[in-house]
Amino acid sequence: MNDVEAIRGAALDGVAHGFLGRRGGVSGGVYHGLNVGTGSDDDAAAVAENRARATNAVLPGARLVTAYQVHSADCVTVLSPFEERLRPHADALVTDRPGFALGILTADCAPVLLADREAGVVGAAHAGWKGAIAGVTDTTILAMEGLGAKRERIVAAVGPCIARASYEVDDAFRRRFAEADAENDRFFADARDGHAQFDLEAYVAHRLAAAGVTRVEMLGLDTYADADRFFSYRRATHRGEPSYGRQISIIGIAD
Template sequence: MIPFESVPSFTAVPHGFFGRQGGVSTGDFAGLNVSHTVGDDPAAVDGNREAVANALGRRPLVTVKQVHSTRVLTVDLQALPDPVIEADALVTRRTDVLLGILTADCAPLFFLDAENGIAGAAHAGWKGAVGGILTNTVAAMETLGARRDRIRLAIGPTISQENYEVGEEFKSEVLNQNGKAGFAFATSPRGKPHFDLPGYLAAEARTLGLAQITDTGLCTYAEPARFFSHRRATHQGTRTGRQIAVIGLA
């Protein structure tokens, strides 16, 4: 059985934050790499994706081409969307599909209004977070009939503030887009700013009035045996895979 992290408040629906453990990829991508765009063997990636879907109920797995945007795609009753469609969040009322988000330091997000039977998943790097991916995903769920005061949010394995050192230019750009984001920065002993991505997202969710916010508190950079991390691979001069977060409806 492939291991994954689950969230107690989401146990009514199939879901899981998968890491790199399990799977059949080798080398830099060893384990459960689910990305076709990093240089891994396509057959291995397909096998890993199939194993993930099987772990959560053998339903079709819907993914998109993530581009650090704030676009949300609604998976409706028509044919399943082409995986090359550019978007960074998915929402649905369908009970026969699984929504998948790929990450390797950015935040994978689950949304659930269990009472109205609506789920969502989003990929939030700093650009998406500051640009409004949370707001847009909640709005798309509301269009389907969700109520934000019933929507639960779960923040999956993400690079922690401790390991997310950024530059002053980065900090200025974030503050230019959101002048209230200063709380998300801390200065290290080296004098460099560090950005708290999951903390920023949790604060945005509170501002939106969501019902419940859960942060797994897991850092992708800090656990190389457990998670893929783009930043860690960059520091080491290697390649890395992508892990997947998957949610469906019961």
């Protein structure tokens, strides 16, 4: 593996961005590929090299900025660099400053990259089901507006995440979404008794559209089903693997 694969969204054409999987990295074993997870048990030097490769594949020379993700709806506005050990506990980042590569780590959750080209404002959100239902995309849009963006100009792409066919949940999970909004049941398909299949990608896209984002692209890439291309927490769990890697999605503003 020598070439990092950076998947682009048509909605973000002209904006420096990429949804990266596991191709092009130096890690071995269960982390084989481009594992960027500093919280994993992977070799720290390999993770550092993978993070550098990922950044250079999207915005060469930029400083990678990531958060300590906690499945929240919290968003941080990045105006100056902060040290890796001082990462804020949050699940979204926005900036209007050139030279920063905003990075979101996932391993089945939905990465969302957003941009207002006219205002020169970008954002990145980690939307697992907890953050998604709590409104992480809404807080990201609000933070972008705080930097001068307008939501009707914002475009967004939802990157590789676990697909409905791979995402079985129980009835309690389904009820949680129905209690938040009865119309949310359309994101579920009946499965075996007491269970359903949840469409995280479609739900996240719906939240973006409901917030006023007029162009939302869904890449339709299933992290669980494509082991050669993506890391997946659920797949690793089902296989009884001792750990799992994390992939990264990056967006930034070129100097």
